[in-house]
Amino acid sequence: MASMSALDTVTVIGGGLAGSEAAWQLAIRGIPVRLMEMRPTVVSPAHHSDGLAELVCSNSFKSDDPATATGMLKRELEALGSLIIAAARAAAVPAGAALAVDRDGFSASITELIESHPLIELVREEATVVPDGDVVIASGPLTSANLERALSELVGDSRLAFFDAAAPIVAAESIDMKRAFRASRYDKGEGADYINCPMNREQYDAFLGAILDADRVILKEFEQKDLFQACQPIEEVARCGADALRYGGMKPVGLVDPATGERPWAVLQLRAENHAATAYNLVGCQTNLTFSEQRRVFSLVPGLENAEFLRYGVMHRNTFVDAPRLLAADLSLRSNPRIRIAGQLSGTEGYLEAAGGGLVAALGIVNARLGHQTLPIPEDTALGSLIAYATNPDTSRYQPMHVNLGIMPPMDSIRAKRARRAAIAERAAAAMLEYSRAHAEALHPALAAASEIVG
C-alpha cells in the first residue's frame, strides 16, 4: 500500500464491537486510525466499564452449530480474519453448543490489542460532530445525544430511529396453511399478499386472556422514556378493552375464511418479510413479552401452533438509521461515500453482526484507497444476506435484523428441514471460500493477526 500521511487517518467513532473491529482491520493494513470512545468521560446507560468491545448484556455469541445462521456467521468472520471472533474464541468458556466468553477477559484483550497498536490513536472523547475525512460511525444503539443531533442533520430526522418496535417474524414453512389462508382485505393489492390466521370468538378470547396474563420484559429506566409514544405493543392495546385488538390491527373486515365461508371474529395477518417469502411478519404484533411467552401466546392463534420464530418481537431503546434508504452495500452513505455507518447503528442487531459490519466498512475503505472495487460479501452467506437485507431499497418499514435463515436465499427443492439447513450451510461455506480466495491478498494480514490472537 502507498505510504500514508496524517490526512489519511480514518476516524472511527465508537469503541464497541463494530468500531474495534473496523479500527483493527484498518490498522493491520497500514491505515492510521483515530478511534474515539466517549467512555469513561461520558457514560452510556448500559455499559459498565471503560473497556473496548464491552458486551452490554449476555456473554453469549449464540449457537456455534455450523448449520445455524449464527454458526455460519462465526465461520464467515473467521474466514475474513475478524478480530472479534478471534478474541471470542480465545476467551471462550464452556457453554454447550454456544460460544460464550469470559466478558472481562474478552474486552481486556481487545482493549490491549487496540491500545498497543502503533497505528491506532485511542481518544477517550465524545464525538459531537461528524469529522472530515474518511469516517466510520459505529456509536451503537446508545449513541450519545450530541452525536444523534449531528447524525440527524447528516441523514435527516426521518431517517433516524430511536427505538425498536419489532413484531415477531416466523418461518413461512412453519405456518399451518390448512388453518390459515391467503387473501388481501377486499381482495385489494397484488393478489393474495397476506397470510391470514382466522379466529372465532372462543379462540380470540383465549388469545386475549393469554396476552393479558403473559410476562413482559422489564424495561430499564432509560428504555421506558419515549418508547410507547411511537408504536403501542400488542399487549398494551389488548389492555384497552376486550375488542381493542379486533377493532384494530386484528380486524376481520374485508376477509372471508374459505373454510367457513364467513367473516372470522378476528384475524392475525402476516406479511412477507422478504422477496422469497420464506419469512413472515406478524402485522401489528410488536411486543415486549418475553420470548417464551411470545411462543406460548402466539401458538394459540390458528395456523401458528408450531410457528418457528426467526426473530422475536422486541421493544427497546435503539438508535439506528434507515439503512435501506441510506446505505450502499459497503455500508457507505449513498449521499456521502466517505462516511460509513457500521454496527447496530446501521440497523443490524447482535454482537457478531456488529463486528461483521465493522469489518465490511473497513474493507470498503481499504479497497477504495487501493482503487479496487469492493465486491459485496456474497448473498449466499449469513453476513452477506444480512447486509443485502439491510441495504435493499425495496425493504420498507425497516426494523433492525440479526442473521437468520429466513433472510438467506431459500433452497426449497430440499424438503427435509435438517438436510435443507445443512445444504444452506454448505452453500454459504462454499461462497465464502470463493470470496476469500478472490480476496486472498487483502485478507492475508487479518488472517495472520487473527491466528496469533487465537494462539
Ligand SMILES: Cc1cc2nc3c(=O)[nH]c(=O)nc-3n(C[C@H](O)[C@H](O)[C@H](O)COP(=O)(O)OP(=O)(O)OC[C@H]3O[C@@H](n4cnc5c(N)ncnc54)[C@H](O)[C@@H]3O)c2cc1C
Ligand atoms: C441493553 C442492550 C442489551 C443488548 N444485549 C445483547 C445481547 O445480549 N446479545 C446480542 O447479540 N446483542 C445485544 N444487544 C444488541 C447489540 O448487539 C449490542 O448493542 C452491540 O454491542 C452493538 O455493537 P456496536 O458496536 O454497534 O455498539 P456498542 O457495542 O454499543 O459500541 C458503541 C460504542 O460507541 C460509544 N459511543 C456512543 N456515542 C459516542 C460518541 N458520541 N462518541 C464516542 N463514542 C461513542 C459507546 O460508548 C460504545 O462503546 C444489546 C443492546 C442493548 C442496547
